[in-house]
Amino acid sequence: MAAAIRLFFFFLSTFPAALSSRGDVLELGDADFDYLATEHETMLVKFYAPWCGHCKKLSPEFDRAASRLKGIVQLAKVDCTAHSETCGRFGVSGYPTLKIFRSGKDSAPYDGPRTADGISQYMKKQTGPDSVLLRTHSDLQTFISHYEPSVVGVFSGEDSARLSEFLKAAALLREQFRFAHTTDLRLGAEHGVQSESVLLFRSPRLSSKFEDSVVVFSDHLTISSLRRFIRDHIHGLCPHMTTENRERLRVRDLLTVYYDLDYHLNPRVSNYWRNRVMKVVSQYSGRGLTFSVANKKDFLSELEDDFGLGTEDGGDLPFVTVRTKLGHKFTMREEFTRDGQSLARFLDDYFAGRLKRYVKSEPAPERNSAPVKVVVAETFDDIINDGDKDAVILFYSPSCPHCKKLEPVFRELANKLVSDPNIVIAKMNAVDNDVPLAYDVPGFPTIYFAPMGRKDEPIRYEGGRELKDLLKFVKTSRSRMADASRDEL
Structure with missing residues (x-):
């Protein structure tokens, strides 16, 4: 004791x-x-x-x-x-x-x-087993009658090698998807499966006559092949995009239809518009564009900042955007018609290359004769990309104190180089203008050297903020690009 x-x-x-x-x-x-x-x-x-x-x-x-x-x-x-x-x-x-x-x-x-x-x-979502064991038809129905999609493995017994691999995949992927399994093949027979398989049940709330609610995976089962199958099929033709899954959906070119979508409070209206979207986009699948619907209230600030769309746009009707994986943006300016014809015309124009990209841009200045040229998104190509000159471009924020401190130094740089006909010194407000894709602007101020003939390979400046530092950067960058050009010859 x-x-x-x-x-x-x-x-x-x-x-x-x-x-x-x-x-x-x-x-x-x-x-x-x-x-x-x-x-x-x-x-x-x-x-x-x-x-x-x-x-x-x-x-x-x-x-x-x-x-x-x-x-x-x-x-x-x-x-x-x-x-x-x-x-x-x-x-x-x-x-x-x-x-x-x-x-x-x-x-x-x-x-x-x-x-x-x-x-x-x-x-x-982390509680409980990686994969839920289903014993009866009732267990299966309860599991798949869920707000989110379900992945169910059907196996012949507990010693199945495919079951073992399925459970490994479930352990790795449980944070993203819901998994369950059964060792009773009769549960698979209810869905047309007679042998070991994996069934992917799309969310019942997104059920539509335009696509199957259940997709069967019967290939060789590995963690990689199952992950790929789920990734390619779980969202279906037109998933519900949320703030949680948007990054996964945007790895591809994506069209999104925004409206007052709410599957908790108003599933009938939510599916009313989605079905009209599905009817149209089902004719355009397989052409490199993916589709989604979203609650516009969840994305208001993003729509305003990225597309210039406000709460008044479209009224009670949906409005439509396309965002490509390269960052190109398009908006449907025609009012969304209930028969879907306006959406079809928009898609026809998109695939035919007739749409003008939406670019967030300040108005171009009427006069732009100072040594530091003012660039806006709509004039970036004309001033920076299309010319046969090297360019030094400063990306800044109007409210950034470090940018304000750098401004006179950057102006000195422009005055020093103003007599050089082969270089342009410019600045762009990166808050009120879309920054071109080749330029990563992690903070303010950010400076790049864009060499003539290689404007898609700009060099970011990471040195001091004195005039001598900037002059040295320009000199070494021009020398480096000249050496690279000689090497290519």
Whole structure:
């Protein structure tokens, strides 16, 4: 008995971090991480440093999420300034780093939202098994009658090699998709499948006569082939684009129809317009353009900033945009007609190359004779790209204090080079004008050298902000491009 008491107090003194837990977030450290992490089937751990500004911003959201997830998923944190051994063991190199643990093992990085709502929703999807075992027809119907699509594997028995591979894929992809499996082939027969297969059930809310609700995968099953199959088919012909899935959809050229879409509160109206879109776009599938519908309220700021569209555009009718993977943008200016003919005309013009790209641009200045030329999006090609001159272009923000400080220096540069007929010095407001695709502007100010004949290969400047630094940059950039041209000869 005495030995047991001594052992208890030994453990008590060994776990100070956990016992100092405040609220619903468990505090872990070097001494107790392994011991306590194994007690939780699913745990989200925040590795942080007390001095980190991003960590401080995340902290209240993380605490609120922990309260909402109490009894569902445990949230924990590790102070890496005090417990460097644990942080080093899990490869923490920046703060905050969030990782998902399952029964004490590092399972996956957390790459979801960093708000209380986002963390809660994301982590709820992490609970339970990677793939749900379905035993009956009722189990299957319950699983596929869900707001999101479902991936269901049908196998002949628990010792199936294909089942083993399916479960590995589910473990890797569970953050993106819902998985279930059965070892009763009769459940597959209900959907026309007689042998081992994977069935992809599209969301019931997006059911349409213009496409199949179930797609069958029966090829050789590997993690890669299953991932590719899901990626290519899960969205269907015209998915519902949201702020969560938009980046996955935009890896291809994408047409989006925006309207008052709400599958929770008004599914009938939501599908009324989507079916009209589907009827038209089904005739254009396979031509390199993908399609989607979206709630315009979710994308108002983006539509205003990127396409110049406001709440009054289209009224109650949908409006349409195209955004290519290269960043080219088009808008349908004709009113959306209920018979879909306006959308069809828009698509015909798009594929025929008759549409004019939408470019966010300030008006071109009436006079532009100063040594520093003012460039707007609509004049970028004329001044920078189409001329037979080298160019130095400054991208700035009107409200940026660093840009204002640099302005007289940049003007000096232009005055120094004004007599050189083979170079143009220019500036562009990168907030109110679309920046060309070849130019990455991570912050302000950003300066590029665009060599004549190679305007698609601009060189970004990363040196000091004195006149001598800028002059040296121009000289070395011109010399480098001249050497490259000689090498090609």
